[in-house]
Amino acid sequence: MISSVIALNPQRLLQLHEQGFSSRWIARRLGVSPGAIDLRLQQIADELAQQQREAEAAEYRPPGYDPANLRRCRSCGSLVYLWPCLACCLSESNSPDVTHPHS
Ligand SMILES: [Zn+2]
Secondary structure, X not given: OHHHHHHOOHHHHHHHHHOOOOHHHHHHHHOOOHHHHHHHHHHHHHHHHHHHHHHHHHHXXXXXXXXXXXXXXXXXXXXXXXXXXXXXXXXXXXXXXXXXXXX
16 A cells, blocks of 8 residues: 555655645545655655755865765864864964854
């Protein structure tokens, strides 16, 4: 039963939902529970949101950006791409007017 929900084209399921067809109506047509339709609609929404976030993140990535280079600084806990951690280097220089850029 669940497989028929998953087998349904996600775009088609969203389209039916956006056209105002209720989960109950779609569920009856597919012979599944309305809960299964709601669950699948939520999964599709989550997948689309994830794709959107990835697309936006890719848009702002500088050329040559490699996410594998992003690490957590052991001293300050900030995510650091270029090593050593600039914030820690600056705070070690004991300059009183240098503030931690991550905080
Ligand atoms: Zn640091």
